[in-house]
Amino acid sequence: MATKVTKIGVLTSGGDSPGMNAAIRAVVRTGIYHELEVYGVMRGYSGMIDDDIFRMESRSVANIIQRGGTILKCARSDEFREPAGRAKAYENLKKRGIDALVVIGGDGSFKGAQKFSNEFDIPCIGLPGTIDKDIAGTDFTIGFDTAVNTAVEAIDKIRDTADAHDRLFVVEVMGRDAGYIALHSGIATGAENILIPETKTNIDELIASLGEKEKRRKLVNLVVVAEGDEFGGGNEIARIVKKRLPNIDTRVCILGHIQRGGAPTCLDRLIASRMGYHAVESLMQGRYNVMVGIVNNKLHYTPLDHAIKAKQKLSNQWLKIVKILAS
Ligand code: F6P
Numbered sequence: 001m002a003t004k005v006t007k008i009g010v011l012t013s014g015g016d017s018p019g020m021n022a023a024i025r026a027v028v029r030t031g032i033y034h035e036l037e038v039y040g041v042m043r044g045y046s047g048m049i050d051d052d053i054f055r056m057e058s059r060s061v062a063n064i065i066q067r068g069g070t071i072l073k074c075a076r077s078d079e080f081r082e083p084a085g086r087a088k089a090y091e092n093l094k095k096r097g098i099d100a101l102v103v104i105g106g107d108g109s110f111k112g113a114q115k116f117s118n119e120f121d122i123p124c125i126g127l128p129g130t131i132d133k134d135i136a137g138t139d140f141t142i143g144f145d146t147a148v149n150t151a152v153e154a155i156d157k158i159r160d161t162a163d164a165h166d167r168l169f170v171v172e173v174m175g176r177d178a179g180y181i182a183l184h185s186g187i188a189t190g191a192e193n194i195l196i197p198e199t200k201t202n203i204d205e206l207i208a209s210l211g212e213k214e215k216r217r218k219l220v221n222l223v224v225v226a227e228g229d230e231f232g233g234g235n236e237i238a239r240i241v242k243k244r245l246p247n248i249d250t251r252v253c254i255l256g257h258i259q260r261g262g263a264p265t266c267l268d269r270l271i272a273s274r275m276g277y278h279a280v281e282s283l284m285q286g287r288y289n290v291m292v293g294i295v296n297n298k299l300h301y302t303p304l305d306h307a308i309k310a311k312q313k314l315s316n317q318w319l320k321i322v323k324i325l326a327s
Helices: 020-033 045-049 083-096 107-120 144-165 180-188 203-215 234-244 256-260 266-284 304-309 316-325
Strands: 007-012 037-041 053-056 100-105 124-128 168-173 193-195 221-226 250-254 290-295 298-303
Touching: 007 020, 007 045, 020 037, 020 100, 020 266, 045 083, 053 083, 083 107, 100 107, 100 266, 107 124, 107 304, 124 266, 124 304, 144 168, 144 180, 144 221, 144 250, 144 256, 144 266, 168 180, 168 234, 180 193, 180 221, 180 316, 193 203, 203 221, 203 234, 221 234, 234 250, 266 290, 266 298, 290 304, 298 304
Parallel strands: 007 037, 007 100, 100 124, 124 290, 168 221, 168 250, 193 221
Antiparallel strands: 037 053, 290 298
């Protein structure tokens, strides 16, 4: 493993998430503070393979902390999964003397980083950039807070129209295989039911509880469903509800990619800045192949392979709270 880092590459990979720009900014400016050369890699690992790499200065990251998306763009690269693609990527780093990488992305991106680092002796640091919050070793992922706030704003609006028409709305939110966006946005909007992949969805129980609420003329019903729920998301749940409870006027709304866009919240800007700063500090201190996370407001370093394998554990307490508050 290389001992002293002099030139670092930074890239954003996988699905974009609000706050990635704040993290890039922190990596670039902290790197320059330490007199390192910092290189931006466009479109994640694809840019490494295609040699789409450029030198970044402090001014390259001016005026981006408040912007969603990522100035480095994002991609999921199939070619990087192949040894030949990774070898090509390595040659492009080597010719510039880039000797370390900061990878901002989710678990798929970390898998790539881990493999690349093992094969070519390049130190890598991972920063958890995903709206899904599906990575172990951190209380926050960059973008989650913004995505949840976007979902909350949208669901509040849906509730207004649901209320006006005495309708039931099934709202599907993102999260891939994780239910955190659904859980947090569902609690914050007072949803009557929240369906998430981490718990078994009992459809009979759902129908019984909606039917019972209808009987006692509880007017507004909001069901928030994670896209990864075992029943296949909002459309399927709405279809079943319509079939079994035809008296309830039911609509479905898939929030989709609006959850990935928009200006990052203050929290996302803060954690992205803190994590980006510590990514470079970590490289300077010779701490390699870890993901920088925050646990109980303290910096927390998780070996990349652990961050990939382990998932966050969902607290049972939240599930109990949902049941009691929605009754
Ligand atoms: O991982 C982030 C995420 O937005 C998931 O919540 C979602 O399942 C997926 O990416 C969507 O991916 P794509 O951008 O390929 O449609």
